[in-house]
Amino acid sequence: MAAPRKFPIPAAPPVPVLAAAGDLRRDQDLTARELRLLLDLTHDLAGHPERYRDSLRGSYLALLFEKPSLRTRLTFELAIAQLGGGSVYTTGPIGEREPVKDVARNLERWVQGIVARTFTQQTVDDLAHWSSVPVINALSDLYHPCQAFADIAVLERHFHRLEGLKLAFIGDGNNVAHSLMISAARLGVHFAIANPPGYDPRPEIVAEARKLAAHGAKIALTHDAEEAVRSADAVYTDVWASMGQEHEAFQRNVHFESYRVDEALMKKAARNAVFMHCLPAKRGQETTDAVMESRHSVVFDQAEYRLHAQKALLLMLLPASGANS
Numbered sequence: 001m002a003a004p005r006k007f008p009i010p011a012a013p014p015v016p017v018l019a020a021a022g023d024l025r026r027d028q029d030l031t032a033r034e035l036r037l038l039l040d041l042t043h044d045l046a047g048h049p050e051r052y053r054d055s056l057r058g059s060y061l062a063l064l065f066e067k068p069s070l071r072t073r074l075t076f077e078l079a080i081a082q083l084g085g086g087s088v089y090t091t092g093p094i095g096e097r098e099p100v101k102d103v104a105r106n107l108e109r110w111v112q113g114i115v116a117r118t119f120t121q122q123t124v125d126d127l128a129h130w131s132s133v134p135v136i137n138a139l140s141d142l143y144h145p146c147q148a149f150a151d152i153a154v155l156e157r158h159f160h161r162l163e164g165l166k167l168a169f170i171g172d173g174n175n176v177a178h179s180l181m182i183s184a185a186r187l188g189v190h191f192a193i194a195n196p197p198g199y200d201p202r203p204e205i206v207a208e209a210r211k212l213a214a215h216g217a218k219i220a221l222t223h224d225a226e227e228a229v230r231s232a233d234a235v236y237t238d239v240w241a242s243m244g245q246e247h248e249a250f251q252r253n254v255h256f257e258s259y260r261v262d263e264a265l266m267k268k269a270a271r272n273a274v275f276m277h278c279l280p281a282k283r284g285q286e287t288t289d290a291v292m293e294s295r296h297s298v299v300f301d302q303a304e305y306r307l308h309a310q311k312a313l314l315l316m317l318l319p320a321s322g323a324n325s
């Protein structure tokens, strides 16, 4: 495998140079130090994108998407282009026309990194197992780490700290909830989730998040939305039926009816709480137009930070120059 990238060290804040080469299959693939470095780099990239121009000249990404995307696809394409590289995109099932292990061993001959949005986490893991270039999870059934990294950076920029904040997630115990739970807890952010019975986060992921939690961060599970948002600094929600679950939408709409983040629920949170959503949002279901457009809403900051955070991730994971180009 090519040597880990040595990226420019930002003047402020100072960050250590780490050898973070590897895969990003799930949030916990980054060590705690690498996660901290990723956030520092993200903030620096947001403030000084020009410092990193051409840092990845000659590097190419393959974007393999089994599901639709606006933010993730476009921000990866823009990120690599603004760093001086390029990307190619395909959509459709991975591993149907030929085995995943063959796809992986084709791609590693052409590109310096693979970004994959998949139905199953197993596909991401298999791509990572069979390719020698870094594989980045762009959303699977279990995780959405790129989303969580950007969201945590938005929280840090907004509150100028992370430790001791409380993030409440109202809705399905899904991929976004899992990634937020892990990354938030590792950085000392208390995490509370309120979901309808039967839509709990995976117990093994909750257990892992609790194990990785730092600085006294607590993870609380409840079925009571008001209890979860009490004194929360951030209230987060996501669609009730994720991509691939559309056939369950009718029954989910019934089960989730009392888990809508509306203005009344936002009033139960801390006075200056922010409202967060990974987008796309279904106004009138998991949240309302009024909350989306309110002074609390930071949803478009989150979308913006997808670009900065993914640039940081690429700088950390991709080799210094395109080895195959």
Ligand code: CP
Pocket (backbone or CB within 6 Å): 068, 069, 070, 071, 072, 073, 139, 147, 278, 279, 280
């Ligand atoms: N939040 C997010 O991942 O959006 P897309 O599905 O549009 O990529």
Ligand code: NVA
Pocket (backbone or CB within 6 Å): 139, 174, 175, 176, 238, 239, 241, 242, 243, 278, 279, 280
């Ligand atoms: N949980 C949602 C997130 C979309 C960005 C999904 O998987 O469809």
